[in-house]
Amino acid sequence: MKHRIVQIGPITPPADARLARDYDVTPLWKEADPAAFLAAHGAQFEGVAVHVRDACGAGIIDALPNAKVIANFGVGYDKIDVEAARRKGMQVSNTPKVLDGCVADLAMGLAIDVARGISTTDRFVRAGGWKTGQRPLMTRVYGKNMGLLGFGGIGQAVGRRAAGFDMAVRYHTRRPVEGSPHQHEPSLPALAQWADFLVVACPGGPQTRHLVDAAVLEALGPRGILVNIARGSVVDEAALVEALQTGKLGGAGLDVYENEPNVPEALLAMDQVVVLSHIAGFTRESRAQMEATVCDNLDAYFRTGQVLNPV
Ligand SMILES: NC(=O)c1ccc[n+]([C@@H]2O[C@H](COP(=O)([O-])OP(=O)(O)OC[C@H]3O[C@@H](n4cnc5c(N)ncnc54)[C@H](O)[C@@H]3O)[C@@H](O)[C@H]2O)c1
Numbered sequence: 672m673k674h675r676i677v678q679i680g681p682i683t684p685p686a687d688a689r690l691a692r693d694y695d696v697t698p699l700w701k702e703a704d705p706a707a708f709l710a711a712h713g714a715q716f717e718g719v720a721v722h723v724r725d726a727c728g729a730g731i732i733d734a735l736p737n738a739k740v741i742a743n744f745g746v747g748y749d750k751i752d753v754e755a756a757r758r759k760g761m762q763v764s765n766t767p768k769v770l771d772g773c774v775a776d777l778a779m780g781l782a783i784d785v786a787r788g789i790s791t792t793d794r795f796v797r798a799g800g801w802k803t804g805q806r807p808l809m810t811r812v813y814g815k816n817m818g819l820l821g822f823g824g825i826g827q828a829v830g831r832r833a834a835g836f837d838m839a840v841r842y843h844t845r846r847p848v849e850g851s852p853h854q855h856e857p858s859l860p861a862l863a864q865w866a867d868f869l870v871v872a873c874p875g876g877p878q879t880r881h882l883v884d885a886a887v888l889e890a891l892g893p894r895g896i897l898v899n900i901a902r903g904s905v906v907d908e909a910a911l912v913e914a915l916q917t918g919k920l921g922g923a924g925l926d927v928y929e930n931e932p933n934v935p936e937a938l939l940a941m942d943q944v945v946v947l948s949h950i951a952g953f954t955r956e957s958r959a960q961m962e963a964t965v966c967d968n969l970d971a972y973f974r975t976g977q978v979l980n981p982v
């Protein structure tokens with residue numbers, strides 16, 4: 672008999688198809704009143720599959736007395752109440768490593784785009800501006816200082832790429848990473864002061880909320896560039912807008928925001944800002960690996976009692 676799982680929202684067609692093939696899946700998003708449905712039927716489910724964009728809070732977790740596993744489609748799990756899950760003895764898995772390279776590629780892309788003005792020059796040429804003028808001088812990338820907030824899978828992948836651009840690399844985490852050739856900086860404002868580029872690559876959630884505040888942005892400075900490919904919550908967005916508007920910060924390359932899909936209007940009006948739509952992991956290759964990983968974690972749990980990628 673197939674194990675019964677509840678799926679909070681659609682994942683992707685291939686992942687949804689594999690889950691539906693291998694499990695008895697209830698698509699919670701199709702229920703008119705999901706909370707009432709779970710209150711009445713939650714005890715039937717042995718596991719949960721959730722897309723990184725969907726919340727899986729204590730309300731859902733507590734309504735599932737017999738579920739012992741939550742498999743997250745995504746690296747970040749800031750929308751899952753992991754503490755509530757642990758209290759109930761549930762395992763939570765994510766999809767680490769398979770996104771590192773693509774997200775790091777995009778972080779470098781954003782850094783280069785903002786510094787060299789790729790997107791804004793593209794707009795300039797399309798609007799016919801080159802026929803009558805030329806763009807202003809921009810900023811060099813190679814040989815500059817790259818600061819990393821967070822030095823896990825993605826941060827280290829950005830560090831390797833930055834080293835390939837002859838950049839000096841330092842990172843800020845709560846504890847130094849053993850064996851790293853790069854210097855650990857215990858103070859985030861000090862890292863920002865040193866850096867030309869500051870890339871945010873730490874998890875979101877209450878622990879890291881607004882770590883990048885007005886003081887950090889000011890330390891990064893009028894020529895400094897912030898890149899955020901992690902979570903919008905890590906950056907104080909109001910302070911970011913203010914720092915860019917007043918010239919205290921040079922520019923920003925953003926893939927993530929505090930209130931997605933809403934991007935502050937003020938940012939849209941600024942040429943020193945490149946705005947993307949949470950696409951850092953959006954490649955065919957990484958998507959396929961994420962689809963396999965979310966399903967493999969559920970399969971491993973039901974086969975062995977242990978997920979492959981516990982958080
Ligand atoms: N934009 C996207 O599409 C996209 C894709 C994948 C991941 N992400 C985000 O990137 C984040 C990082 O991913 P990862 O795979 O590198 O995770 P990871 O767990 O491998 O690394 C996280 C790093 O952040 C550090 N960190 C944690 N809390 C910190 C704190 N309070 N202060 C300083 N450093 C802290 C950790 O020590 C670690 O070095 C994910 O949690 C996710 O939210 C975004």
Ligand SMILES: O=C(O)[C@H](O)CO
Pocket residue numbers: 723744745746747748770952953
């Ligand atoms: O955390 C993740 O995996 C990303 O944000 C989604 O692609």
